[in-house]
Amino acid sequence: MNKLLLLVIILLSMIGCKKDPQKTILKTPLAQQNQSISNSQKTNVENNKSFVISCGSGCAMTYTAENILQNDANSIKVKFKVEMYTEEQLSDTYYETYFFSYNKNKEIEKISIEGKNENVLSNLMPDAQDSFREFAAEIIRNKNFDHSQKEANNALNNKKYNICALPFDFDNYYSTCNENEGECQSRYPSYQYSEYKSILESYGIKDAPSSFFLLPKINNFQPIILAYTDSDIEGYYLKVVEKNKLISSLQIAKFDEQTVEDFLITKDFEVELYTRKDATEKRILKKKYKIQKDGFIR
Numbered sequence: 001m002n003k004l005l006l007l008v009i010i011l012l013s014m015i016g017c018k019k020d021p022q023k024t025i026l027k028t029p030l031a032q033q034n035q036s037i038s039n040s041q042k043t044n045v046e047n048n049k050s051f052v053i054s055c056g057s058g059c060a061m062t063y064t065a066e067n068i069l070q071n072d073a074n075s076i077k078v079k080f081k082v083e084m085y086t087e088e089q090l091s092d093t094y095y096e097t098y099f100f101s102y103n104k105n106k107e108i109e110k111i112s113i114e115g116k117n118e119n120v121l122s123n124l125m126p127d128a129q130d131s132f133r134e135f136a137a138e139i140i141r142n143k144n145f146d147h148s149q150k151e152a153n154n155a156l157n158n159k160k161y162n163i164c165a166l167p168f169d170f171d172n173y174y175s176t177c178n179e180n181e182g183e184c185q186s187r188y189p190s191y192q193y194s195e196y197k198s199i200l201e202s203y204g205i206k207d208a209p210s211s212f213f214l215l216p217k218i219n220n221f222q223p224i225i226l227a228y229t230d231s232d233i234e235g236y237y238l239k240v241v242e243k244n245k246l247i248s249s250l251q252i253a254k255f256d257e258q259t260v261e262d263f264l265i266t267k268d269f270e271v272e273l274y275t276r277k278d279a280t281e282k283r284i285l286k287k288k289y290k291i292q293k294d295g296f297i298r
Contacts, residue, residue: 051135053128060085063131066095068139072198076100076139099194100136108136112194117210117230161199162189164213166269168225170236170253170262171283188213190227200224204244209237218269221247221295232256236263238271240295247295261286271297 050064067079077099084092097114110119111132121129168188177184190211191199200212209226217223218240226237236253239246252263252273260279264272269291274283289297 051131053131054125055084058087063135065135065139071099071195074102074104074198076102077195078139100139101194101197102136102140106140108133108140111136114195115192117193117208161191161214164188164215164225166216166265166267168213168215168263168265170264171274174262202244203241204246205239205241207237207239215265218291218295219293221291223265223269223291225252238263238265238297240291240297242295248291248297250289250297 049068050062052060052062055061062083062085064081064083065078066081067077069077071077077097079095079097082094082096083090098120099110099112099114100108101110101112103109108121111121112119120132124132165187173184173188176187190213192211193200193209196212197208199214200207203222203224205224205226207226210229211227213225213227215223215225221240221242223238223240226239228235228237234253234255235251237249238252239249241247250271252265252271254261259275259277261273261275262283263274266272271289271291273286273288275286276283291297
């Protein structure tokens with residue numbers, strides 16, 4: 001009798017301890033849930049910081065973003081570490097800086113390499129273009145982008161940007177910048193359009209030069225030299241602007257296979273245009289102008 005009672009007690013205990021596996025719910029603490037979400041988001045961002053494009057048979061290039069900065073109201077500056085692989089073996093490593101330019105709808109319009117005005121979206125193969133476009137879309141989603149023109153309208157600030165002191169002698173500029181890069185930047189500071197186009201846009205200049213130079217103001221007028229050096233025929237234009245209005249414009253230099261035409265802008269804002277057949281000849285004064293107090297070049 002005692003044995004039978006003991007057996008019944010054991011069976012009842014086993015039934016009471018049995019769990020329904022279909023009703024077993026494992027809850028993760030809220031802190032761990034948040035941590036999992038955070039780690040997942042972090043992983044996605046990190047994965048999107050690099051991409052691979054093909055560079056031919058057995059060749060691939062990995063672009064890894066090492067630095068991402070908002071350049072101005074409409075562009076992002078990205079420094080890439082580029083690793084080239086040939087037959088799955090690392091063959092070269094170098095660095096490139098790109099500027100990603102967007103429209104007001106946060107859509108990519110142009111991607112250019114620092115120092116060049118070419119749009120890589122027009123030069124790369126379709127698959128490579130898609131990779132750059134996807135990367136551009138990802139970084140714009142992760143940036144708090146301000147598309148207001150307030151920053152662009154206040155971009156030109158003599159305390160922030162370097163101004164070329166007058167006189168500006170192109171002959172001296174050319175020789176200085178060919179011989180000493182440091183002295184060139186100190187004496188003739190220039191700005192790449194792809195990086196500082198907001199300055200020109202703030203003055204209503206829609207031109208897209210390779211680079212430009214800011215000269216000292218005359219009254220409220222800002223003289224700017226636009227340099228076009230990406231083609232076989234190089235040219236330089238002097239434009240005088242005020243806010244969003246172009247006051248006057250003059251071509252001041254041209255270089256082709258037949259002639260060399262350059263310029264000198266004096267401390268008094270006189271513009272002297274010179275000509276010669278080649279760089280070995282002495283310059284001949286061709287014409288003289290002056291930037292007037294009303295901003296016109298006459």
